[in-house]
Amino acid sequence: MxxxxxxxxxxxxxxxxxxxxxAIDQFISALExxxxxxxxxxxxxxxxxxxxxxxxxxxxxxxxxxxxxTALDWYRNMEISNSDNICRLHTTLGSCYGRTEMYNSxxxxxxxxxxxxxxxxxxxxxxxxxxxxxxxxxxxxxxxQYEMAFEYCEKSIYTVERSLFHRKYYTMTDSxxxxxxxxVYYEExxxxxxxxxxxxxxxSADDESVSIIKISRIQNSLKSLNSKFWLxxxxxxxxxxxxxxx
Numbered sequence: 643m644x645x646x647x648x649x650x651x652x653x654x655x656x657x658x659x660x661x662x663x664x665a666i667d668q669f670i671s672a673l674e675x676x677x678x679x680x681x682x683x684x685x686x687x688x689x690x691x692x693x694x695x696x697x698x699x700x701x702x703x704x705x706x707x708x709x710x711x712t713a714l715d716w717y718r719n720m721e722i723s724n725s726d727n728i729c730r731l732h733t734t735l736g737s738c739y740g741r742t743e744m745y746n747s748x749x750x751x752x753x754x755x756x757x758x759x760x761x762x763x764x765x766x767x768x769x770x771x772x773x774x775x776x777x778x779x780x781x782x783x784x785x786x787q788y789e790m791a792f793e794y795c796e797k798s799i800y801t802v803e804r805s806l807f808h809r810k811y812y813t814m815t816d817s818x819x820x821x822x823x824x825x826v827y828y829e830e831x832x833x834x835x836x837x838x839x840x841x842x843x844x845x846s847a848d849d850e851s852v853s854i855i856k857i858s859r860i861q862n863s864l865k866s867l868n869s870k871f872w873l874x875x876x877x878x879x880x881x882x883x884x885x886x887x888x
Contacts, residue, residue: 645675646672646675646676646685647672649668649669649671649672649675650668650669650672650685650688650689650692652668653665653666653667653668653669653672653692654692656668657692657695657696660699662696662697662699662700663696663700665692665696666693666696666697666700669689669692669693669696670693672685672689673686673689673690673693676689684716684720686716687713687716687717687720688713688727690709690710690712690713690716691709691710691713691727691730691731693709694706694707694708694709694710694712694713694731694734695710695730695734697709698710698734698737698738701741703738703739703741703742704738704742706734706735706738707735707738707739710731710734710735710738711735713727713731714728714731714732714735717731725758725761725762728758729755729758729759729770730755732751732752732754732755732758733751733752733755733770733774735747735748735751736748736749736750736751736752736755736774736777736781737777739751740777740780740781743784745781745782745784745785746785748777748781749778749781749782749785752774752777752778752781753778755770755774756771756774756775756778759771759774768801768805771801772798772801772802772805772813773798773813775794775795775797775798775801776794776795776798776813776816776817778790778794779791779792779793779794779795779797779798779817779820780795780816780820782794783795783820783823783824788824788827788828791820791824792820792821792824795817795818795820795821796817796821798813798814798817799814799817799818799821802814814844815841815844815845815856818837818838818840818841818844819837819838819841819860821837822834822835822837822838822841822863823863825837826863826867831867834867835864835867835868838860838863838864838867839864841856841860842857842860842861845857845860
C-alpha cells in the first residue's frame, strides 16, 4: 500500500501545481496497483474521484463524467458517509453535463449537491448554495423550463442578499439577466426593464471585474425593450450570450 500512497500523493502535488495530465498519470498508476487487491477500498473511490476532477480541469467532459460516476458508485456500494466528496462529485458531474448541453442530467446532479449542501447547514456552504441555485436556474433556463429557472435564480439572489457577499457575488448579475429574459418571454416589459437596470447597477458598483461586453449586451437589451419592436421571445435570443459558471 505504500507505493499506492506514494503515487497518490505525487498526483496530489501535481494537481496543486495545476499539472493535471501528470496528476492523472500518477492517480492511474495508484489505481493499477490497487486493482491487484481483492477487497473494496475507499482509496480506490478517492482515486477515481481525483481522476474525474483532473479531467474536468482539462475540459475532457466525457472522461470526467465516466470517472466521477465510477467514484460515486464506489461510495454508494461501500455506504461511505463522505458528504463533502460526494457533494463535489455531484457538482462536477453537473458541470460536465452542463458543458455537454445535457441539462436534465446536470439538473439532477446539481439538485443532489444542493440537498447535501443544505443538510450540512453550515456557513461555509453559503457560497456553494449561491452557486448551485444559480446553476440550476441556468440549466432550467437553457432547457426552456422558465418557471423553474425563475425560482432558482431568485433563490440564488436571495441567498446573496442575505450574505456577506451582497452586491459582489459574481453569479448575481447573470441571475438577474436570466430573470429579465424570462420576463421578456412573458411580455412583462416593465419588470424586465427593472431587472436589466439592476444588472447595470451591480456592474457599475463592481470596480474589480466590470465586463464591457456584458454592459453592452444589457444596454442593447434595454434599447430593444424601449423600441416598438421590444418583444423578443427568449427562445429567439442567443443563449451563448449568457455566462455559465461550470
